[in-house]
Amino acid sequence: MPTTIHIKAFGMVAEKIGTNEMSIDHIGDSVKLLDALLVKFPELKTVKFSLAINKMLVSENQKIPENAEIALLPPFSGG
Amino acid sequence: MEKERRPKNIFVQGPISPESIAKSIANHGSKTDIGGHSIFLGQVRADAKAEGNVIAIDYSAYEAMALEKAFEIREAVFAKYPLNCMHIYHSLGEVKVGELCLFVFTSSKHRKAAMDACDELVERIKAELPVWGKEILDTQGHVWKLNT
Numbered sequence: 001m002p003t004t005i006h007i008k009a010f011g012m013v014a015e016k017i018g019t020n021e022m023s024i025d026h027i028g029d030s031v032k033l034l035d036a037l038l039v040k041f042p043e044l045k046t047v048k049f050s051l052a053i054n055k056m057l058v059s060e061n062q063k064i065p066e067n068a069e070i071a072l073l074p075p076f077s078g079g
Numbered sequence: 080m081e082k083e084r085r086p087k088n089i090f091v092q093g094p095i096s097p098e099s100i101a102k103s104i105a106n107h108g109s110k111t112d113i114g115g116h117s118i119f120l121g122q123v124r125a126d127a128k129a130e131g132n133v134i135a136i137d138y139s140a141y142e143a144m145a146l147e148k149a150f151e152i153r154e155a156v157f158a159k160y161p162l163n164c165m166h167i168y169h170s171l172g173e174v175k176v177g178e179l180c181l182f183v184f185t186s187s188k189h190r191k192a193a194m195d196a197c198d199e200l201v202e203r204i205k206a207e208l209p210v211w212g213k214e215i216l217d218t219q220g221h222v223w224k225l226n227t
Binding site: 008011052055071073075076078079 | 141147169181205207223226
């Protein structure tokens with residue numbers, strides 16, 4: 001059984017892609033995942049966002065553990 | 080005994096009431112080693128945007144990550160300043176203009192630590208917590224808040 005990645009989207013990113021939650025088949029690292037997301041959701045090319053893997057921000061290419069929780073985070077605007 | 084520190088909830092549904100702030104201040108009356116408090120209150124501003132006037136902000140968050148991050152910030156600021164107390168509350172959901180959306184409260188023996196810590200907390204909360212504000216406009220549209 002292929003393992004999956006759980007993806008959560010927030011704020012403007014969720015609005016752009018029309019969903020705030022999805023699961024996809026496992027992808028090995030964060031660069032490959034970004035490529036796949038941009039193919040699946042070309043509208044993501046027009047928004048600025050960061051990736052978090054298991055609640056940690058990704059700054060350079062990182063391996064994605066099985067069953068990881070990925071989040072697509074637009075620039076923070078709390079307060 | 081060393082007080083156990085673990086992530087605690089900072090989120091409040093809707094606006095933060097002035098009454099809860101007064102109560103929080105009053106609760107410190109028994110802590111007589113405190114000599115100064117510093118408080119920051121964030122209030123929703125009626126900004127005029129090209130698309131319309133802001134009438135409210137609808138806040139959302141990646142709560143699990145935000146609480147972990149808030150805990151990390153709390154620990155770092157406690158380690159840096161000699162504080163007696165620290166409280167952080169942030170709204171989720173709709174907060175209308177003129178209502179409060181952020182309450183940061185620090186207390187220390189002498190004023191400077193409380194003031195500097197409060198300032199640092201507010202800056203880090205705005206920059207590092209995965210929270211988003213959707214500005215609701217009087218034209219029925221919305222724009223996404225940008226922090227400056």
